[in-house]
Each structure stands twice: as structure tokens, then as C-alpha cells.
Amino acid sequence: MKKLLTAISLVMLVLFAVSCAGKVTPETPAESPAAETPEETPVETPAETPEVEPKTLTIDELYPFTANVERIYEGEGNEFAALTEYVDFLEGNRIQIRRSNGGTEIVYVLEKTADQLVEVFQQAETYYKENFLKKDAASPKIWLKAPIAVGTTWSSVAGETSTITALDKELNLPYGSVKAVEVTTVSPQGTTKTYFAKDLGLVKILTTGEGYEVSSSLKEINPNQPRVKVVNFYYPNAKDEKIFLYRKNITFQTNDIPRNLLVAAYKELPAEAVGVLTANTKVNSLYLNNDGMVYVDLSQDFLTEMNLGSGFEALVLQSLANTFGDYYGRDKVILTIDGKTYESGHIILDKFEPLQVNYDSIVDMN
Missing domain, CATH: 2.40.360 (YmcC-like fold)
Known part of the structure; x- marks a missing residue:
């Protein structure tokens, strides 16, 4: 009887072992991203375009x-x-x-x-x-x-x-x-x-x-347009005690120095006239002063090269006064030589003594 129980126990152990061997435990798969549902897919929102303010004019x-x-x-x-x-x-x-x-x-x-x-x-x-x-x-x-x-x-x-x-x-x-x-x-x-x-x-x-x-x-x-101004130039008549008037067109560009243009034009001598500014005469300064008078300062060459008698010298000074006084629209002109009062062999001017603009005896040559 004891042997029979032992045999039955062995049979049951074998059956249990076989049964355990036949049971397969499923493998846990490696983690992979879960499938995204349409609801879970992030919707790409376009970046907001900032409002561009209009450029401020300067x-x-x-x-x-x-x-x-x-x-x-x-x-x-x-x-x-x-x-x-x-x-x-x-x-x-x-x-x-x-x-x-x-x-x-x-x-x-x-x-x-x-x-x-x-x-x-x-x-x-x-x-x-x-x-x-x-x-x-x-x-x-x-x-x-x-x-x-x-x-x-x-x-x-x-x-x-x-x-x-x-x-x-x-x-x-x-x-x-x-x-x-x-x-x-x-x-x-x-x-x-x-x-x-x-x-x-x-x-x-x-x-x-x-x-x-x-x-x-x-x-x-x-653009690139110069300004043209008519300027009156006065010269002594070479034959009598008259003063000739010649009108000339002066072309001004921006930043041109008027004095230089006026001097160059004044030295262009008409055939019938006596020159006022001699070849080497320099106009050191030319301006309208706050006292309402025109100031013109010439180099010593004006005196040394003039070589005229007293009558024609007076006409030269009158022509000069008329020309520069006319340009500025004034009737008094102070003339100096290298900063000093005017003094020649014929005419002496006191300090701040003006030459008066005078249009008597003018012959219009235009």
C-alpha cells in the first residue's frame, strides 16, 4: 500500500511539471510611442505677424x-x-x-x-x-x-x-x-x-x-540751375567827362563769392571806356555795413597803376562808387586802400568820408 501511494505521488509531480512547462508567459514588448490620435496631434498655429507701424518721416x-x-x-x-x-x-x-x-x-x-x-x-x-x-x-x-x-x-x-x-x-x-x-x-x-x-x-x-x-x-x-543777375557797371568815357553805363549778366552759382565775380566782370573793359579797376588791383573786401554804407577796400595797386590826371581820377572814383553803391542799393561808399584812408596825389579822403553815388552825366550804352 505504501509503495502504491509513493507511485501515485511521483505521477502527480510529473504531470504538474509538464503542465508548468506548457504554460507560456507573454513577453512585455519594449516601450514604443503610443499611436497619436487625431485629437492628440498638436495643431501648428502660424506665428502672429507683428503690426508694422508706418515709418515716421524725418x-x-x-x-x-x-x-x-x-x-x-x-x-x-x-x-x-x-x-x-x-x-x-x-x-x-x-x-x-x-x-x-x-x-x-x-x-x-x-x-x-x-x-x-x-x-x-x-x-x-x-x-x-x-x-x-x-x-x-x-x-x-x-x-x-x-x-x-x-x-x-x-x-x-x-x-x-x-x-x-x-x-x-x-x-x-x-x-x-x-x-x-x-x-x-x-x-x-x-x-x-x-x-x-x-x-x-x-x-x-x-x-x-x-x-x-x-x-x-x-x-x-x-536742378543745376545758376541764378543770373543784371549788374550795372560804370566807366569813365575816354573822350569827355561823361560816365558810361554798361549792364552785364552775372551768373551766380550757390556759394560763389560775389566780390570775385564782380571784380572779374568790372575788369572786362569796353572799347570806349577808361578802366576803373587796374589789372593788378585786388578787392580785399566788399560789403554792406550795419551803418547802411558800402565798404570797399582795394590794394595799393589801384593807386600805383592808375596814372591819370585829377579830372579822370575823380571820374574813376565816381564810377566805382556808382557801381558798388548800385549793386547794394545804397548811396554812400567808403573807399580805403589796404585798410587806410584814401590818399593819392590828387584826392584825399578823410576817415569815414564817403563817396556819394551820383547818376548825373550818365550815358546808357545798352
Whole structure:
């Protein structure tokens, strides 16, 4: 019986072992990314495009400085509204503009910085060319002020207030269609709107008041254009005690020194006349002084080379006074020789004694 139980136990152990051997435990697969469902797939959001603010115009863009440029404006509402502008002088951040309206010529000096365009000097009734770039006015006037944005406001002249009122005002000018910055200036006399366009500068002036409207609108811009001025030159007549008048066209470029051009033209001697400035005479200085008199300083060669009698010397001095006095629109001329009072073998002038402009006995040769 004992042997039988032992045999049964062995059989059961064998069966258990076989049963365990047949049971297969499934392998755990290596981790792999879980399959993404459509809901789990990230949706690519396009990057937001930042809003680009329009570029702010600069004062330099709105009023460029350029030499030898003539600008012509068509006028309406007034016989003096038509304008012609020319650049007399240009240096660094200052420019001297000559504006003619058919009745007068006005010279003004503008200074330009990154912050503003300012009229630092103005002088009316200025028919002669002289460099005023270093002059300053007691009350500078602001033409344009940064930032170039609607609402920018300033006041530089008593009783006037200026405001930028538009940045892209559509204008139909004789020159063509442009977009311009509008500056509105209000004063007790009325309202003036000035318009500046990129790369063109001042393109229109519109002034309104009770019962009137006057405008000057850009018509032409002529680059590399010299200014031609008619200048009167006076010479003694070689045969009698008359003085001949010859008109000559003088061509002025921007930054030309007027003295040099006048001297060169004066030395071109007409056949019938006696020379005033001798071959080697130098004009050391020539200017209109604050006392309203013209000052001209000549080199000693004027005396040593003249070699004339007293009568013709007097005619020479009168011709010289008429020529330079006429150019500046004045009737008194102070003449010196190398900084000293004028003294020749025939004529002696006291210190600050002027030569008087006199148009008697003039023979017009034109």
C-alpha cells in the first residue's frame, strides 16, 4: 500500500511539471510611442505677424538741402503769390534761400536739425548777394518740428500757433500729385497752411483770411540751375567827362563769392571806356555795413597803376562808387586802400568820408 501511494505521488509531480512547462508567459514588448490620435496631434498655429507701424518721416526727408536748385511756384489770389526760389549759400546744417515774388526779394536762412527746421534769419528788400549764414534773428521762427505726427504743436512767434494737422494730404499741384505733411499756423491775421513733401521740400503755401485766399504751389524744380543777375557797371568815357553805363549778366552759382565775380566782370573793359579797376588791383573786401554804407577796400595797386590826371581820377572814383553803391542799393561808399584812408596825389579822403553815388552825366550804352 505504501509503495502504491509513493507511485501515485511521483505521477502527480510529473504531470504538474509538464503542465508548468506548457504554460507560456507573454513577453512585455519594449516601450514604443503610443499611436497619436487625431485629437492628440498638436495643431501648428502660424506665428502672429507683428503690426508694422508706418515709418515716421524725418525733417531731413521733408526738407532736403540741395545747391544750385531753382524752384518755381505758381500763384493764385494775389499778384505777388507767384514765387521763384534759389539757393544762395549752403554750408553744413544751414541754407540761405532767396525768394522773389516779382515785387521784392527776401533772403532767409534756415537751420536744420533732427528735431526742427528753423528760420534763423530773414531780410527783405535784399537784391544783392551776400552770405548771411552766420547771422541770427532775435526771434527765430520754427517751420517744422519733430516728431512728424498729427498733433505736434509749437509756438515760436508771438500770437502764432502751429500744428501738424495731416501726414498724407493729397495735393494736385502744377508740379504733379503728391502726398504732403500739412502744418496749420493760426495767427490774428489769419490761417496759413504749409505743405512739405518727402524729397521735395516746401510744395505749397495757402493763406486764408476774411474774404481772401492766396496760394503758392510748386510748379517746377530745376536742378543745376545758376541764378543770373543784371549788374550795372560804370566807366569813365575816354573822350569827355561823361560816365558810361554798361549792364552785364552775372551768373551766380550757390556759394560763389560775389566780390570775385564782380571784380572779374568790372575788369572786362569796353572799347570806349577808361578802366576803373587796374589789372593788378585786388578787392580785399566788399560789403554792406550795419551803418547802411558800402565798404570797399582795394590794394595799393589801384593807386600805383592808375596814372591819370585829377579830372579822370575823380571820374574813376565816381564810377566805382556808382557801381558798388548800385549793386547794394545804397548811396554812400567808403573807399580805403589796404585798410587806410584814401590818399593819392590828387584826392584825399578823410576817415569815414564817403563817396556819394551820383547818376548825373550818365550815358546808357545798352
